[in-house]
Structures are given as structure tokens and as C-alpha cells.
Amino acid sequence: MDVTFLGTASAYPTPSRCVSCTAIRFTNKDSVWMFDCGEGSQIQLMKSNLKPGKISKIFITHLHGDHVFGLPGLLCTVSQNNQRSEPVEIYGPLGLRNYIRVSLGYSRSELGFNFVIHEMEPIKQQLPPDTWAVDTPTEAGVHPNEQPGSVIKCDERHVWTCLSDNSCTVEAVWIKHRVPSFAFIIKERDRPGRLEVEKLKSLGVPPGPMYGRIKAGETVTLPCGKEVGPQDVLGEPQKGLVVVVGGDSSDSSELLKVAQNADLLIHEATLENACHETCVERGHSTPKMTAELAKKLNVRQLIMTHFSQRYRPLSYDIKEGEQSVRTLLLEAQEILGDSVTCAEDLMTFTLTHETLTKLCR
């Protein structure tokens, strides 16, 4: 699995860093999932090695502009090189449907593919107390490429199940922010181990269709009457990876109940520890807060992102008086040592069960 950071800044984009957008490429499925889509994401996508036509799902953590204003443009541009037959599935908080309908509707943007929007219904705890009403969508505004989607409600544990198929599940929990915000937990299912051909031979299983049936989990009966099952001839199952992609948050403790021992946590760290109060007030986390969360979750690796533009990217030469993302990294390292790193625009990480390898462009 490859994780590419297309935008790693909070609040607004600048020439040196774009706003939130993270892509996960599943090498085994040949598909790309996007998480958040701030303004300029489509330009970053072009600068990356990712193929826009491979985007099959888009997840929006929350509807702040730095996470969603690039979505209509991305859909339009991806559409130009993408006559995919399967719809693109889009997940996000309630309101996303109308935002997309209105943006694509008034701009009269017909797409080359269909899409489905699944809205997560927030719970009372997530709603800001004092906001103005926004127009409610009506059926009049359905986009010609829109297929019926769903409204996802949380279960009694306060977990939203976005999808669950035979390769993975995606769940969401709410995290504390100024508007309803979510963290997504992607859990790949374990895959059966490899067929150990020597064992098959020694047990007398004839090469052919039986191999496939055993691999698929079946117990087969040999001509001699002996039964052979997966446990006899399959190696260790390949554990699925667990990755968490969080939205903006000043408290992500809901993750504790569903994301223990994750392989990778991608979480914001907007301002340094010294700005704790301002940071929390604005609904954000400091490196200390994020690193402590990672420690409690016992994650293998933490990648921090969503840095205030006041911090220059790690790879820049810092001039006198300038601040760097290094400040944030050092603060998190005090708690996590080597198991934390900072994202940078257009940086790709390859995650396996053994390693997290950074590839810079």
C-alpha cells in the first residue's frame, strides 16, 4: 500500500504547500482512494505518479474548505480521462451531497462517470452550537451522473460503517472539531496464506482444481477418502494492514475503541506544543497530543500532517526567523522516537507489515 500526500497544509494553500489531500494506492487492487480534497488537489495529483483514472473512492473527513473546495474541480478533471463503468463512491458528512450537487449543478459539469454519495449523519455531540442554516437539498437537484447513495448512521458504539466487502472494511468515528469531523479506519481483511506445494504433494492432492478450492477455504476429499483442509496445506495467513486517516481534531480518543495496534496513523498536528491553547480552541492538535494518541493506540507508525503555513516544509532551507515543520517533528519524537515522521507535499510512503519506506520526488 502506498500513501501519497498531495497537500499537507492547514487552512489555506500557498505556493509552497497545498491543503489537505491524501491518496492511498492499493497495489493489489490497482485502485486509488482519496482522503480530503482541498483546493489545488487536482494540480498536485498531476504532479504525482498517481493515475487519476484509478480513483475509485473519495473520503471527506469534514466540510471545511481546506478539505473540500478542490473536490468539484477534481471530479471534473478526473472525468476527462476516465470513462470508468463503475461509479466513484464518495463518503463524507451530511451536507456533502448538496455541496456537490450545487457546485457541479451551477457549473453545469457533466461527468464521464457516475458517482454515488454516502453521507455520514453526525451525532449531537458533533454539532456546533451556533451556526446559520444552509439550504436543504431537494430531489430537484439530483445530478445526472448521481446514483442513489445512502445516509450512514452510527451504531450503538458510535461507529459509522462506510463499507465492508471481502477485501476490507472502512469504519469511521467522530473526532472533536468545530464542525462534524471524522477519522476513517481502513482494515484490510487477512488474506489466506500461500499453498505449500510440497505439503499438497505429500498428502497426495492431485494438481488441478482442488488446489484452488483448498486455497479458497474448502476442505476437499481425496479419491482415497482422506480429507484435506486449508489448515493442512496453507502457510501463515497474510495479515491485512490497518490504516487510520484522521480529519481535523482536538480530541481523537474515539479511535481508542476501534483502531488499536494500527499499522499507520495519519493525523493532524497543526501547531507546536507551545500553542496548545489556541490550537485546541480552533479544534486542532499539537504534536504532543497526537503522539500521545499514537502511543495509546499502540500504532506502528505515525505520520503527521495538516501543518500551519507558518512552518516551512522539512526539505526547505530555513531562513533566519522562519519556522520549520522540524519543530513539530521533534516534539512528537520526544514521545514516539523513530516511529513518527512528518508528511510533505508529494511525498509517498510504502507501507508493508515490515516497513514504512519514504520515497521523495
Add this chain to the structure above:
Amino acid sequence: MDVTFLGTASAYPTPSRCVSCTAIRFTNKDSVWMFDCGEGSQIQLMKSNLKPGKISKIFITHLHGDHVFGLPGLLCTVSQNNQRSEPVEIYGPLGLRNYIRVSLGYSRSELGFNFVIHEMEPIKQQLPPDTWAVDTPTEAGVHPNEQPGSVIKCDERHVWTCLSDNSCTVEAVWIKHRVPSFAFIIKERDRPGRLEVEKLKSLGVPPGPMYGRIKAGETVTLPCGKEVGPQDVLGEPQKGLVVVVGGDSSDSSELLKVAQNADLLIHEATLENACHETCVERGHSTPKMTAELAKKLNVRQLIMTHFSQRYRPLSYDIKEGEQSVRTLLLEAQEILGDSVTCAEDLMTFTLTHETLTKLCR
């Protein structure tokens, strides 16, 4: 007056060229007007010398994404350095109000300044025949920073008057495109000539308040009973400049009735002459079409913009097999000679009555 091109591409942005956004800086008023606001405009604005806090009016030619998807983000970012007391006035086609309300509403973007939206109501000729309905805005969705705006209807000549004050008028005419699209005609009013002090003295006008009254257009009576008026002591009036900023168009002939002898025409030229049919079908112009319009209008200068991304910017080194904006420039020059040039991202032109000077960054 300075004209800065922030984005000069059609359809979608790439790392080498942003989509439509043009800024006019009025040196005498110390204010900046934006025309269109494609995705990434706010990043381009940061790269320019323009001060975001000086933006007082925004004009949107039409609601296609490459002209409007950068508007919500621009408003949010400008808001951070702009606690202006006067509202920002936004002009554009019907639908703009709801697009802004929904974008800023769901993203819960409160601004540091107020804004007013004036929508231009299109006429039947502008409406595409076969489009899906988009939600109609209700009063529920009014943004907290929104002040009451207007719906501007055209007069019997099919001219929309956006504004008219003592420094200038802005009118609009419709131009042919796939969605309602407009061209804006900015006409600065003539300013009175300078007081010629020698003449004042020889006529016996005593230095003091009378100077100002004459300059303001009044005829004054001297103690001796002689009358002295502006015509006696003022130099040549300073003619106001006339600038036309067009939206996407495959036919801008409506300009012929209001924009004769303009000082500057900014008009799209999306594809080369050889692509005439495709170009017109998509609602766009070729250099030939645009240059012929400029000739009929008898404009002093034409600046072409909105080039397909297939044409690399003028200043780039073209590799084998690549096309350049130069192709488009040469085609227009065949008709207009030296009085045409091509815009490039972040290029600024200074327009006076005598010259149009290019300043590249």
C-alpha cells in the same frame, strides 16, 4: 491601470498554467477588481504583487468551474488579511448567490468582511436547451456576512448595467456560450483637465477656494463681475479608459453596440484556427474570430487568454511535438499586427492612453 493575469488556461489547471482569473488594479483608486476566479486563483494571487486586502469587487463571467471554483477559497483566504469595512461586491450570472451560499455555508466559513452578490438575469437566448434543474436557493441559506444584493436585468438594448458611479460604469452584454456568459465593459469617466494656473492668474482669479470650484465644474463670478468657467482655465480633460473583459464565447458580437474604440479588449482564444469547428461547438473562439472582433470594435489593443492546455506558455522552451501559444498569437497577428498580445500567468500590463506596457515577473 494595471492588468494582471493570474490564470490564462481553459478547462482545468495544470502545474504550468492556472485557470481563468484576471485582476485589474486601479492605481488612482487603490483598489483591485477580479474577473473570474478559477481553482488556484488564491495561490496565484499570493505569487503576484497584488494585495488581497485591496480586492473590492469580483466579477464572474459565467459559472463554469474553470471560472468560479476558486471563488469560495479566495473569499476565505482574503478574509484572513482583510477586515475591510466596505462590503466586497460580487457580480455574476443568476445562480452565483446559491453557489456561494452553499460553498461557504456547508464549509461554515465566516468571513472577516461582508459581501453583496448582484446576479445578472440571463435572457432566453443564453439558456442551454437541455439541462437538469439545480436547487433553488431559499432565504434560509443567507450567509451571516451576506448583505442584500440585487438581480440585474438587462435593458431594452440587452445591456446589463452592473454599476455606475462618479468614477466609472460597468456594463455587461451577453456572449454566446454553453451556459449564460457575459462580457464586462468598464468605462472610466473622463476626468476634468488640470487647472492652468497661468490662465487663472491672467484672468484675475484669486488663489483659494475658487480654484477648486472651477475644477469641480462650476462657473464663478469674480469681485469685478467677470465670470470664469472651467472652459476658460482647465486643460484638456483626461479621457477615461475603456476596458472589456470577456468570458467564454463563440460569438461576442453584442459588444459591437457598447464597446467601440475600447482601449483594451481581453478576450478568449481557446484553440487555433484549424480547430474552428470543435472550438465553436464547445462555445469558444479561435484567434481569427477574436482578432476580427477586435478589428470591428476598433480596439487599441487585444490581449488573448483562456488557452487550451495543449499550448505551452509563450515563455516556455518548446520540445519536439509540443505546441505553443505562439501559434495562436501568429494567427491573430495576421489580422491585427502589433496590436495583439497573449497573456501568460502572472504577467502584468500597464495600460495608459499612450501605451500598453508588459511587465513579466
